[in-house]
Amino acid sequence: MSHGRAVGLMVLVTLMWSIAGVVTRHLDSARSFEVTFWRSLFNALALLVAFALMRGPSLVQRIAQGGKALWFSGLCWTVMYTNFMVAITMTTVATVLVTMSIAPLVTALFARLFLHHRLPARTWAAIGVAGIGIAWMFGRQALEGGSSLTGILVALGVPLAGATNWTLLQHIQQRQRRNPDAPEPDMLPAVLIGALGSAAITLPLAWPMSASAHDLSLLGLLGVVQLAIPCLIAVRVARVLPAAEVALIALLEVIFGVLLAWVGADEAPGPTALQGGVLVIGALLGNELLALQRRRSGLA
Template structure:
Protein backbone atom coordinates (compact mmCIF):
# COMPACT_ATOMS: atom_id res chain seq x y z
CA UNK A 1 0.00 0.00 0.00
CA UNK A 2 1.35 3.42 -0.94
CA UNK A 3 1.58 6.14 1.70
CA UNK A 4 -0.89 8.30 -0.22
CA UNK A 5 -3.47 5.50 -0.29
CA UNK A 6 -2.95 4.81 3.43
CA UNK A 7 -3.55 8.49 4.25
CA UNK A 8 -6.67 8.52 2.07
CA UNK A 9 -8.03 5.46 3.88
CA UNK A 10 -7.32 7.04 7.29
CA UNK A 11 -9.27 10.14 6.23
CA UNK A 12 -12.11 7.80 5.22
CA UNK A 13 -11.92 6.14 8.65
CA UNK A 14 -12.33 9.48 10.42
CA UNK A 15 -15.21 10.42 8.11
CA UNK A 16 -17.03 7.19 8.96
CA UNK A 17 -16.38 7.59 12.69
CA UNK A 18 -17.75 11.16 12.60
CA UNK A 19 -21.33 10.32 11.54
CA UNK A 20 -22.45 8.91 14.90
CA UNK A 21 -23.54 12.22 16.41
CA UNK A 22 -25.70 13.46 13.56
CA UNK A 23 -27.36 10.04 13.05
CA UNK A 24 -28.15 9.79 16.78
CA UNK A 25 -29.97 13.14 16.64
CA UNK A 26 -32.48 11.68 14.14
CA UNK A 27 -33.62 8.72 16.29
CA UNK A 28 -37.32 8.48 17.16
CA UNK A 29 -37.49 6.68 20.50
CA UNK A 30 -34.19 4.95 21.34
CA UNK A 31 -32.25 6.68 24.10
CA UNK A 32 -29.04 6.27 26.10
CA UNK A 33 -28.25 2.61 26.84
CA UNK A 34 -30.63 1.31 24.17
CA UNK A 35 -28.75 3.32 21.54
CA UNK A 36 -25.51 1.75 22.76
CA UNK A 37 -27.00 -1.76 22.83
CA UNK A 38 -28.26 -1.75 19.24
CA UNK A 39 -25.08 -0.20 17.84
CA UNK A 40 -22.86 -2.66 19.72
CA UNK A 41 -25.04 -5.61 18.73
CA UNK A 42 -24.84 -4.84 15.00
CA UNK A 43 -21.16 -4.04 15.36
CA UNK A 44 -20.60 -7.49 16.89
CA UNK A 45 -22.61 -9.20 14.13
CA UNK A 46 -20.65 -7.42 11.39
CA UNK A 47 -17.30 -8.18 13.04
CA UNK A 48 -18.26 -11.83 13.57
CA UNK A 49 -19.09 -12.21 9.89
CA UNK A 50 -15.97 -10.37 8.70
CA UNK A 51 -13.55 -12.12 11.05
CA UNK A 52 -15.06 -15.55 10.35
CA UNK A 53 -14.51 -14.92 6.65
CA UNK A 54 -10.89 -13.90 7.39
CA UNK A 55 -10.02 -16.51 10.05
CA UNK A 56 -12.48 -19.34 9.56
CA UNK A 57 -13.17 -21.72 12.44
CA UNK A 58 -9.87 -20.77 14.05
CA UNK A 59 -11.44 -17.50 15.22
CA UNK A 60 -14.01 -19.21 17.44
CA UNK A 61 -11.75 -22.09 18.50
CA UNK A 62 -9.13 -19.66 19.74
CA UNK A 63 -11.42 -17.01 21.24
CA UNK A 64 -11.93 -18.65 24.64
CA UNK A 65 -8.25 -19.59 24.78
CA UNK A 66 -7.14 -16.06 23.91
CA UNK A 67 -4.40 -14.67 26.19
CA UNK A 68 -5.20 -12.17 28.92
CA UNK A 69 -3.98 -9.22 26.84
CA UNK A 70 -6.69 -9.87 24.24
CA UNK A 71 -9.42 -9.82 26.91
CA UNK A 72 -8.02 -6.67 28.55
CA UNK A 73 -7.98 -4.99 25.15
CA UNK A 74 -11.53 -6.22 24.56
CA UNK A 75 -12.65 -4.67 27.85
CA UNK A 76 -11.09 -1.36 26.77
CA UNK A 77 -12.94 -1.51 23.45
CA UNK A 78 -16.22 -2.15 25.30
CA UNK A 79 -15.73 0.96 27.47
CA UNK A 80 -14.95 3.02 24.36
CA UNK A 81 -18.05 1.75 22.52
CA UNK A 82 -20.36 2.24 25.51
CA UNK A 83 -19.17 5.56 26.96
CA UNK A 84 -19.14 7.29 23.58
CA UNK A 85 -22.79 6.64 22.77
CA UNK A 86 -23.99 7.37 26.31
CA UNK A 87 -22.09 10.68 26.28
CA UNK A 88 -23.60 11.62 22.90
CA UNK A 89 -27.09 11.33 24.47
CA UNK A 90 -26.09 13.53 27.43
CA UNK A 91 -24.30 16.48 25.84
CA UNK A 92 -23.50 18.05 22.50
CA UNK A 93 -21.57 16.25 19.78
CA UNK A 94 -18.91 18.98 19.87
CA UNK A 95 -18.31 18.53 23.61
CA UNK A 96 -17.89 14.77 23.22
CA UNK A 97 -15.55 14.97 20.23
CA UNK A 98 -13.34 17.68 21.69
CA UNK A 99 -13.08 15.74 24.97
CA UNK A 100 -12.15 12.58 23.06
CA UNK A 101 -9.50 14.50 21.12
CA UNK A 102 -7.21 14.50 24.16
CA UNK A 103 -6.68 10.76 23.59
CA UNK A 104 -3.19 11.11 22.03
CA UNK A 105 -1.99 13.19 24.98
CA UNK A 106 -3.42 10.75 27.53
CA UNK A 107 -1.70 7.93 25.63
CA UNK A 108 1.60 9.82 25.82
CA UNK A 109 1.18 10.24 29.60
CA UNK A 110 0.34 6.55 30.03
CA UNK A 111 3.42 5.61 27.98
CA UNK A 112 5.49 7.76 30.34
CA UNK A 113 3.92 6.27 33.47
CA UNK A 114 3.76 2.59 32.50
CA UNK A 115 6.34 2.11 29.73
CA UNK A 116 8.87 4.65 31.06
CA UNK A 117 8.96 6.54 27.76
CA UNK A 118 10.43 10.02 28.03
CA UNK A 119 8.14 12.81 26.92
CA UNK A 120 9.57 15.90 25.17
CA UNK A 121 8.86 19.36 26.51
CA UNK A 122 6.45 20.05 23.63
CA UNK A 123 4.17 17.22 24.80
CA UNK A 124 4.06 18.51 28.38
CA UNK A 125 3.17 21.96 27.01
CA UNK A 126 0.45 20.41 24.82
CA UNK A 127 -0.96 18.59 27.85
CA UNK A 128 -1.22 21.87 29.76
CA UNK A 129 -2.84 23.78 26.88
CA UNK A 130 -5.30 20.95 26.09
CA UNK A 131 -6.27 20.74 29.76
CA UNK A 132 -6.91 24.47 29.75
CA UNK A 133 -9.07 24.04 26.65
CA UNK A 134 -11.20 21.31 28.24
CA UNK A 135 -11.61 23.39 31.39
CA UNK A 136 -12.66 26.40 29.30
CA UNK A 137 -15.07 24.29 27.24
CA UNK A 138 -17.37 23.31 30.09
CA UNK A 139 -16.06 25.39 32.99
CA UNK A 140 -17.94 28.46 31.74
CA UNK A 141 -21.14 26.38 31.69
CA UNK A 142 -20.66 24.62 35.03
CA UNK A 143 -24.26 25.28 35.93
CA UNK A 144 -25.43 23.06 33.08
CA UNK A 145 -25.12 19.76 34.93
CA UNK A 146 -26.22 17.73 31.92
CA UNK A 147 -23.36 19.04 29.78
CA UNK A 148 -20.84 18.44 32.57
CA UNK A 149 -22.10 14.89 33.12
CA UNK A 150 -21.82 14.10 29.41
CA UNK A 151 -18.30 15.48 29.26
CA UNK A 152 -17.24 13.39 32.26
CA UNK A 153 -18.70 10.25 30.65
CA UNK A 154 -16.90 11.12 27.41
CA UNK A 155 -13.61 11.25 29.34
CA UNK A 156 -13.88 7.48 29.77
CA UNK A 157 -13.28 7.07 26.02
CA UNK A 158 -9.75 8.58 25.82
CA UNK A 159 -8.82 6.91 29.13
CA UNK A 160 -9.86 3.47 27.84
CA UNK A 161 -8.27 4.18 24.45
CA UNK A 162 -4.99 5.22 26.07
CA UNK A 163 -4.96 2.01 28.12
CA UNK A 164 -5.64 0.00 24.97
CA UNK A 165 -2.96 1.68 22.83
CA UNK A 166 -0.40 1.43 25.66
CA UNK A 167 -1.12 -2.29 25.98
CA UNK A 168 -0.78 -2.81 22.23
CA UNK A 169 2.41 -0.76 22.17
CA UNK A 170 3.85 -2.88 25.00
CA UNK A 171 3.02 -6.06 23.11
CA UNK A 172 4.43 -4.85 19.81
CA UNK A 173 7.45 -2.92 21.08
CA UNK A 174 8.35 -4.43 24.42
CA UNK A 175 11.39 -6.46 25.31
CA UNK A 176 12.73 -9.09 22.94
CA UNK A 177 11.29 -11.80 25.19
CA UNK A 178 7.85 -10.13 25.20
CA UNK A 179 7.85 -9.73 21.43
CA UNK A 180 8.81 -13.37 20.95
CA UNK A 181 6.08 -14.52 23.34
CA UNK A 182 3.44 -12.44 21.55
CA UNK A 183 4.64 -13.05 17.98
CA UNK A 184 1.62 -15.16 17.11
CA UNK A 185 -0.86 -13.13 19.13
CA UNK A 186 -3.79 -11.81 17.11
CA UNK A 187 -5.32 -8.73 18.72
CA UNK A 188 -8.06 -8.19 16.14
CA UNK A 189 -10.61 -10.45 17.93
CA UNK A 190 -10.38 -8.03 20.89
CA UNK A 191 -12.58 -5.63 18.91
CA UNK A 192 -15.23 -8.37 18.62
CA UNK A 193 -14.93 -9.15 22.33
CA UNK A 194 -15.44 -5.47 23.13
CA UNK A 195 -18.59 -5.27 21.01
CA UNK A 196 -20.04 -8.42 22.63
CA UNK A 197 -19.32 -7.15 26.16
CA UNK A 198 -20.85 -3.75 25.37
CA UNK A 199 -24.03 -5.31 23.99
CA UNK A 200 -24.35 -7.76 26.91
CA UNK A 201 -23.82 -5.12 29.60
CA UNK A 202 -26.18 -2.53 28.13
CA UNK A 203 -29.08 -4.88 27.30
CA UNK A 204 -30.41 -5.09 30.92
CA UNK A 205 -30.01 -1.32 31.29
CA UNK A 206 -31.85 -0.72 27.99
CA UNK A 207 -34.80 -3.03 28.78
CA UNK A 208 -37.63 -2.66 27.86
CA UNK A 209 -36.60 -1.85 24.30
CA UNK A 210 -38.58 1.01 22.76
CA UNK A 211 -36.70 1.65 19.51
CA UNK A 212 -38.77 1.95 16.35
CA UNK A 213 -37.88 -0.01 13.23
CA UNK A 214 -36.44 3.21 11.82
CA UNK A 215 -34.23 3.55 14.90
CA UNK A 216 -33.03 -0.05 14.55
CA UNK A 217 -32.20 0.57 10.89
CA UNK A 218 -30.19 3.70 11.69
CA UNK A 219 -28.34 2.02 14.57
CA UNK A 220 -27.58 -1.06 12.47
CA UNK A 221 -26.01 1.28 9.93
CA UNK A 222 -23.90 2.83 12.69
CA UNK A 223 -22.82 -0.57 13.98
CA UNK A 224 -21.61 -1.66 10.54
CA UNK A 225 -20.56 1.52 8.71
CA UNK A 226 -19.54 3.81 11.58
CA UNK A 227 -17.86 1.19 13.78
CA UNK A 228 -17.06 -2.26 12.33
CA UNK A 229 -15.61 -1.17 8.97
CA UNK A 230 -13.39 1.70 10.24
CA UNK A 231 -12.15 -0.38 13.22
CA UNK A 232 -10.98 -3.13 10.85
CA UNK A 233 -9.41 -0.53 8.57
CA UNK A 234 -7.53 1.27 11.33
CA UNK A 235 -5.99 -1.98 12.59
CA UNK A 236 -4.70 -2.58 9.06
CA UNK A 237 -3.42 1.00 8.75
CA UNK A 238 -1.29 0.71 11.90
CA UNK A 239 1.05 -1.34 9.71
CA UNK A 240 1.39 1.46 7.17
CA UNK A 241 1.34 4.78 9.05
CA UNK A 242 3.38 5.91 12.09
CA UNK A 243 1.43 6.49 15.30
CA UNK A 244 1.91 10.31 15.32
CA UNK A 245 0.53 10.54 11.79
CA UNK A 246 -2.49 8.40 12.66
CA UNK A 247 -3.13 10.56 15.74
CA UNK A 248 -2.91 13.75 13.68
CA UNK A 249 -5.24 12.46 10.95
CA UNK A 250 -7.61 11.16 13.64
CA UNK A 251 -8.26 14.76 14.72
CA UNK A 252 -10.27 15.18 11.52
CA UNK A 253 -13.07 13.29 13.30
CA UNK A 254 -13.63 16.34 15.52
CA UNK A 255 -13.96 18.68 12.53
CA UNK A 256 -16.13 16.27 10.53
CA UNK A 257 -18.33 15.39 13.51
CA UNK A 258 -19.01 18.99 14.55
CA UNK A 259 -19.73 19.92 10.92
CA UNK A 260 -22.19 16.99 10.48
CA UNK A 261 -24.03 17.91 13.69
CA UNK A 262 -24.16 21.57 12.69
CA UNK A 263 -25.37 20.95 9.13
CA UNK A 264 -27.50 17.84 9.69
CA UNK A 265 -29.02 18.46 13.13
CA UNK A 266 -28.83 22.25 13.61
CA UNK A 267 -26.57 21.70 16.63
CA UNK A 268 -24.35 24.76 16.50
CA UNK A 269 -21.41 24.60 18.94
CA UNK A 270 -21.37 27.24 21.67
CA UNK A 271 -18.72 29.94 21.76
CA UNK A 272 -17.16 28.25 24.82
CA UNK A 273 -16.94 24.95 22.93
CA UNK A 274 -15.36 26.67 19.92
CA UNK A 275 -12.81 28.49 22.10
CA UNK A 276 -11.94 25.42 24.18
CA UNK A 277 -11.89 23.19 21.13
CA UNK A 278 -9.54 25.56 19.32
CA UNK A 279 -7.09 25.34 22.24
CA UNK A 280 -7.28 21.53 22.30
CA UNK A 281 -6.93 21.06 18.55
CA UNK A 282 -4.19 23.69 18.31
CA UNK A 283 -2.16 21.99 21.05
CA UNK A 284 -2.63 18.54 19.51
CA UNK A 285 -1.82 19.64 15.96
CA UNK A 286 1.31 21.49 17.07
CA UNK A 287 2.48 18.52 19.13
CA UNK A 288 1.88 15.95 16.37
CA UNK A 289 3.34 18.10 13.59
CA UNK A 290 6.53 18.67 15.61
CA UNK A 291 6.66 14.94 16.30
CA UNK A 292 6.42 14.15 12.59
CA UNK A 293 9.18 16.64 11.78
CA UNK A 294 11.54 15.22 14.39
CA UNK A 295 10.74 11.59 13.69
CA UNK A 296 13.51 9.74 11.88
CA UNK A 297 12.51 7.35 9.06
CA UNK A 298 12.06 3.76 10.20
CA UNK A 299 11.87 0.55 8.15
CA UNK A 300 8.41 -0.79 7.39
CA UNK A 301 7.06 -3.24 9.95
CA UNK A 302 6.45 -6.79 8.89
CA UNK A 303 2.77 -7.75 8.49
CA UNK A 304 1.17 -9.12 11.65
CA UNK A 305 0.40 -12.84 11.55
CA UNK A 306 -3.09 -13.65 10.33
CA UNK A 307 -3.95 -10.15 9.04
CA UNK A 308 -4.82 -9.67 5.38
Protein backbone atom coordinates in the same frame (compact mmCIF):
# COMPACT_ATOMS: atom_id res chain seq x y z
CA MET B 1 2.75 1.15 6.94
CA SER B 2 4.43 4.58 6.92
CA HIS B 3 3.91 7.08 9.73
CA GLY B 4 2.17 9.51 7.38
CA ARG B 5 -0.27 6.89 6.13
CA ALA B 6 -1.01 5.80 9.72
CA VAL B 7 -1.80 9.41 10.66
CA GLY B 8 -4.08 9.75 7.63
CA LEU B 9 -5.94 6.55 8.53
CA MET B 10 -6.34 7.68 12.14
CA VAL B 11 -7.85 10.96 10.95
CA LEU B 12 -10.28 8.92 8.82
CA VAL B 13 -11.11 6.83 11.89
CA THR B 14 -12.01 9.94 13.89
CA LEU B 15 -14.22 11.17 11.05
CA MET B 16 -16.10 7.88 11.02
CA TRP B 17 -16.42 7.87 14.81
CA SER B 18 -17.81 11.39 14.74
CA ILE B 19 -20.98 10.61 12.78
CA ALA B 20 -22.73 9.23 15.88
CA GLY B 21 -24.11 12.59 17.02
CA VAL B 22 -25.62 13.73 13.72
CA VAL B 23 -27.07 10.27 12.97
CA THR B 24 -28.72 9.89 16.39
CA ARG B 25 -30.38 13.31 15.94
CA HIS B 26 -32.47 11.68 13.19
CA LEU B 27 -33.73 8.75 15.27
CA ASP B 28 -37.50 8.51 15.73
CA SER B 29 -37.95 6.82 19.08
CA ALA B 30 -34.87 4.82 20.15
CA ARG B 31 -33.12 6.37 23.15
CA SER B 32 -30.26 5.86 25.61
CA PHE B 33 -29.46 2.22 26.39
CA GLU B 34 -31.48 0.96 23.43
CA VAL B 35 -29.29 3.04 21.10
CA THR B 36 -26.17 1.57 22.70
CA PHE B 37 -27.52 -1.98 22.52
CA TRP B 38 -28.53 -1.89 18.85
CA ARG B 39 -25.35 -0.08 17.84
CA SER B 40 -23.19 -2.65 19.66
CA LEU B 41 -25.21 -5.57 18.29
CA PHE B 42 -24.92 -4.38 14.69
CA ASN B 43 -21.24 -3.73 15.34
CA ALA B 44 -20.80 -7.31 16.54
CA LEU B 45 -22.68 -8.73 13.53
CA ALA B 46 -20.56 -6.68 11.10
CA LEU B 47 -17.38 -7.81 12.84
CA LEU B 48 -18.47 -11.46 12.68
CA VAL B 49 -18.87 -11.13 8.92
CA ALA B 50 -15.54 -9.33 8.60
CA PHE B 51 -13.69 -11.91 10.68
CA ALA B 52 -15.33 -14.77 8.79
CA LEU B 53 -13.80 -13.31 5.62
CA MET B 54 -10.43 -12.40 7.17
CA ARG B 55 -9.86 -15.28 9.58
CA GLY B 56 -12.24 -18.01 8.47
CA PRO B 57 -12.75 -20.98 10.78
CA SER B 58 -9.61 -20.08 12.71
CA LEU B 59 -11.35 -17.19 14.48
CA VAL B 60 -12.56 -19.30 17.40
CA GLN B 61 -9.11 -20.84 17.79
CA ARG B 62 -7.44 -17.40 17.70
CA ILE B 63 -9.76 -16.12 20.41
CA ALA B 64 -9.19 -19.24 22.53
CA GLN B 65 -5.42 -18.83 22.18
CA GLY B 66 -5.45 -15.05 22.55
CA GLY B 67 -4.52 -15.09 26.21
CA LYS B 68 -5.13 -12.47 28.89
CA ALA B 69 -4.05 -9.56 26.71
CA LEU B 70 -6.79 -10.21 24.15
CA TRP B 71 -9.54 -10.46 26.76
CA PHE B 72 -8.27 -7.45 28.66
CA SER B 73 -8.28 -5.42 25.45
CA GLY B 74 -11.81 -6.69 24.78
CA LEU B 75 -12.86 -5.44 28.22
CA CYS B 76 -11.41 -2.01 27.37
CA TRP B 77 -13.44 -1.92 24.15
CA THR B 78 -16.58 -2.87 26.11
CA VAL B 79 -16.06 0.06 28.47
CA MET B 80 -15.38 2.47 25.60
CA TYR B 81 -18.46 1.31 23.68
CA THR B 82 -20.74 1.52 26.72
CA ASN B 83 -19.66 4.20 29.16
CA PHE B 84 -20.13 7.17 26.86
CA MET B 85 -23.85 6.52 26.41
CA VAL B 86 -24.35 5.64 30.08
CA ALA B 87 -22.62 8.88 31.14
CA ILE B 88 -24.84 10.88 28.77
CA THR B 89 -27.90 9.64 30.68
CA MET B 90 -26.42 10.95 33.95
CA THR B 91 -24.99 14.35 33.02
CA THR B 92 -24.69 16.82 30.15
CA VAL B 93 -23.01 16.03 26.84
CA ALA B 94 -20.62 18.94 27.40
CA THR B 95 -19.51 17.53 30.75
CA VAL B 96 -18.84 14.14 29.20
CA LEU B 97 -16.82 15.63 26.34
CA VAL B 98 -14.73 17.75 28.71
CA THR B 99 -14.06 14.67 30.82
CA MET B 100 -13.03 12.64 27.77
CA SER B 101 -10.61 15.35 26.62
CA ILE B 102 -8.07 14.14 29.20
CA ALA B 103 -7.49 11.01 27.07
CA PRO B 104 -4.23 12.16 25.43
CA LEU B 105 -2.72 13.21 28.76
CA VAL B 106 -3.71 9.93 30.46
CA THR B 107 -2.38 7.93 27.51
CA ALA B 108 0.91 9.82 27.56
CA LEU B 109 1.26 9.24 31.30
CA PHE B 110 0.48 5.53 30.94
CA ALA B 111 3.02 5.17 28.12
CA ARG B 112 5.63 6.98 30.21
CA LEU B 113 4.88 4.97 33.37
CA PHE B 114 4.41 1.48 31.94
CA LEU B 115 6.38 1.56 28.68
CA HIS B 116 9.03 4.11 29.67
CA HIS B 117 8.35 6.13 26.53
CA ARG B 118 9.99 9.55 26.50
CA LEU B 119 7.60 11.80 24.63
CA PRO B 120 9.00 14.86 22.84
CA ALA B 121 8.20 18.28 24.23
CA ARG B 122 6.12 19.08 21.13
CA THR B 123 3.70 16.23 21.95
CA TRP B 124 3.29 17.35 25.57
CA ALA B 125 2.67 20.90 24.33
CA ALA B 126 0.13 19.69 21.75
CA ILE B 127 -1.69 17.65 24.42
CA GLY B 128 -1.90 20.71 26.65
CA VAL B 129 -3.11 23.07 23.93
CA ALA B 130 -5.67 20.55 22.61
CA GLY B 131 -6.99 19.96 26.13
CA ILE B 132 -7.41 23.71 26.62
CA GLY B 133 -9.22 23.90 23.28
CA ILE B 134 -11.69 21.17 24.20
CA ALA B 135 -12.30 22.71 27.63
CA TRP B 136 -12.85 26.12 26.00
CA MET B 137 -15.33 24.58 23.56
CA PHE B 138 -17.53 22.94 26.17
CA GLY B 139 -16.49 24.18 29.59
CA ARG B 140 -18.99 27.05 29.80
CA GLN B 141 -21.85 24.79 28.72
CA ALA B 142 -20.82 22.21 31.31
CA LEU B 143 -20.79 24.82 34.09
CA GLU B 144 -24.10 26.31 33.04
CA GLY B 145 -25.82 22.96 32.64
CA GLY B 146 -24.58 21.52 35.92
CA SER B 147 -22.86 18.20 36.27
CA SER B 148 -23.33 14.93 38.08
CA LEU B 149 -20.36 13.49 39.94
CA THR B 150 -21.57 9.98 39.13
CA GLY B 151 -21.84 10.88 35.46
CA ILE B 152 -18.32 12.29 35.46
CA LEU B 153 -16.95 9.14 37.12
CA VAL B 154 -18.68 6.96 34.51
CA ALA B 155 -17.38 9.17 31.69
CA LEU B 156 -13.86 8.86 33.11
CA GLY B 157 -14.04 5.18 32.18
CA VAL B 158 -13.79 6.10 28.47
CA PRO B 159 -10.39 7.86 28.50
CA LEU B 160 -9.03 5.46 31.12
CA ALA B 161 -10.07 2.40 29.10
CA GLY B 162 -8.82 3.99 25.88
CA ALA B 163 -5.45 4.88 27.40
CA THR B 164 -5.12 1.38 28.83
CA ASN B 165 -5.99 -0.22 25.50
CA TRP B 166 -3.59 1.88 23.40
CA THR B 167 -0.79 1.33 25.95
CA LEU B 168 -1.42 -2.43 25.94
CA LEU B 169 -1.26 -2.56 22.13
CA GLN B 170 1.97 -0.55 22.20
CA HIS B 171 3.42 -2.92 24.79
CA ILE B 172 2.65 -5.90 22.58
CA GLN B 173 4.38 -4.23 19.62
CA GLN B 174 7.33 -3.30 21.79
CA ARG B 175 7.67 -6.89 22.98
CA GLN B 176 7.35 -8.15 19.42
CA ARG B 177 10.21 -5.93 18.24
CA ARG B 178 12.44 -7.28 21.00
CA ASN B 179 11.62 -10.86 20.05
CA PRO B 180 10.67 -10.90 16.34
CA ASP B 181 10.75 -14.71 16.14
CA ALA B 182 7.94 -15.10 18.67
CA PRO B 183 4.39 -15.54 17.31
CA GLU B 184 2.55 -12.22 17.20
CA PRO B 185 -0.79 -12.23 19.04
CA ASP B 186 -3.86 -11.36 16.99
CA MET B 187 -5.51 -8.44 18.84
CA LEU B 188 -8.21 -7.67 16.25
CA PRO B 189 -10.76 -10.07 17.81
CA ALA B 190 -10.71 -7.90 20.94
CA VAL B 191 -12.93 -5.46 19.05
CA LEU B 192 -15.51 -8.23 18.59
CA ILE B 193 -15.27 -9.25 22.25
CA GLY B 194 -15.92 -5.63 23.22
CA ALA B 195 -18.95 -5.34 20.95
CA LEU B 196 -20.51 -8.53 22.31
CA GLY B 197 -19.79 -7.44 25.87
CA SER B 198 -21.40 -4.05 25.36
CA ALA B 199 -24.51 -5.56 23.76
CA ALA B 200 -24.85 -8.09 26.60
CA ILE B 201 -24.50 -5.43 29.30
CA THR B 202 -27.00 -2.98 27.79
CA LEU B 203 -29.63 -5.52 26.68
CA PRO B 204 -31.42 -5.73 30.06
CA LEU B 205 -31.34 -1.92 30.34
CA ALA B 206 -32.75 -1.36 26.85
CA TRP B 207 -36.26 -2.66 27.65
CA PRO B 208 -38.89 -1.79 26.66
CA MET B 209 -37.56 -1.32 23.14
CA SER B 210 -39.20 1.24 20.88
CA ALA B 211 -36.89 1.52 17.85
CA SER B 212 -38.67 1.86 14.51
CA ALA B 213 -37.49 0.33 11.25
CA HIS B 214 -36.04 3.74 10.38
CA ASP B 215 -34.15 3.77 13.67
CA LEU B 216 -32.77 0.28 13.11
CA SER B 217 -31.43 1.25 9.69
CA LEU B 218 -29.59 4.23 11.17
CA LEU B 219 -28.29 2.20 14.12
CA GLY B 220 -27.13 -0.46 11.68
CA LEU B 221 -25.21 2.27 9.85
CA LEU B 222 -23.60 3.30 13.15
CA GLY B 223 -22.71 -0.28 14.04
CA VAL B 224 -20.91 -0.85 10.74
CA VAL B 225 -19.54 2.54 9.65
CA GLN B 226 -19.13 4.31 13.00
CA LEU B 227 -17.82 1.37 15.05
CA ALA B 228 -16.83 -1.83 13.23
CA ILE B 229 -14.73 -0.46 10.37
CA PRO B 230 -12.92 2.38 12.20
CA CYS B 231 -12.17 0.30 15.28
CA LEU B 232 -10.51 -2.38 13.15
CA ILE B 233 -8.45 0.32 11.45
CA ALA B 234 -7.55 1.88 14.81
CA VAL B 235 -6.12 -1.40 16.10
CA ARG B 236 -3.92 -1.64 13.00
CA VAL B 237 -2.82 2.00 13.26
CA ALA B 238 -1.88 1.49 16.92
CA ARG B 239 0.87 -0.85 15.72
CA VAL B 240 2.58 2.12 14.03
CA LEU B 241 1.77 5.30 15.97
CA PRO B 242 2.76 5.95 19.60
CA ALA B 243 -0.15 5.54 22.00
CA ALA B 244 -0.12 9.24 22.97
CA GLU B 245 -0.27 10.28 19.31
CA VAL B 246 -3.24 7.98 18.66
CA ALA B 247 -5.14 9.53 21.58
CA LEU B 248 -4.17 13.05 20.50
CA ILE B 249 -5.42 12.59 16.94
CA ALA B 250 -8.60 10.99 18.32
CA LEU B 251 -9.57 14.41 19.71
CA LEU B 252 -10.54 15.30 16.15
CA GLU B 253 -13.67 13.24 16.75
CA VAL B 254 -15.04 16.12 18.83
CA ILE B 255 -14.29 18.69 16.11
CA PHE B 256 -15.76 16.58 13.32
CA GLY B 257 -18.78 15.77 15.49
CA VAL B 258 -19.55 19.46 16.06
CA LEU B 259 -19.19 20.28 12.36
CA LEU B 260 -21.35 17.36 11.23
CA ALA B 261 -24.07 18.28 13.73
CA TRP B 262 -23.92 21.82 12.37
CA VAL B 263 -24.30 20.71 8.75
CA GLY B 264 -26.60 17.73 9.23
CA ALA B 265 -28.74 18.66 12.22
CA ASP B 266 -28.70 22.50 12.26
CA GLU B 267 -26.88 22.57 15.61
CA ALA B 268 -24.73 25.64 15.00
CA PRO B 269 -21.64 25.83 17.25
CA GLY B 270 -21.16 28.99 19.26
CA PRO B 271 -18.07 31.19 19.04
CA THR B 272 -16.36 29.37 21.92
CA ALA B 273 -16.77 26.05 20.08
CA LEU B 274 -15.20 27.49 16.94
CA GLN B 275 -12.35 29.08 18.87
CA GLY B 276 -11.66 25.87 20.77
CA GLY B 277 -11.76 23.89 17.54
CA VAL B 278 -9.07 26.14 16.06
CA LEU B 279 -6.86 25.45 19.08
CA VAL B 280 -7.32 21.67 18.79
CA ILE B 281 -6.67 21.53 15.05
CA GLY B 282 -3.71 23.89 15.40
CA ALA B 283 -2.18 21.71 18.11
CA LEU B 284 -2.60 18.55 16.03
CA LEU B 285 -1.22 20.11 12.86
CA GLY B 286 1.70 21.65 14.73
CA ASN B 287 2.63 18.33 16.33
CA GLU B 288 2.49 16.44 13.04
CA LEU B 289 4.36 19.11 11.04
CA LEU B 290 7.16 19.27 13.62
CA ALA B 291 7.36 15.46 13.63
CA LEU B 292 7.58 15.42 9.83
CA GLN B 293 10.30 18.07 9.85
CA ARG B 294 12.37 16.14 12.41
CA ARG B 295 12.01 12.87 10.49
CA ARG B 296 13.17 14.58 7.30
CA SER B 297 16.17 16.05 9.11
CA GLY B 298 17.04 12.62 10.50
CA LEU B 299 16.64 13.67 14.13
CA ALA B 300 13.61 11.50 14.95
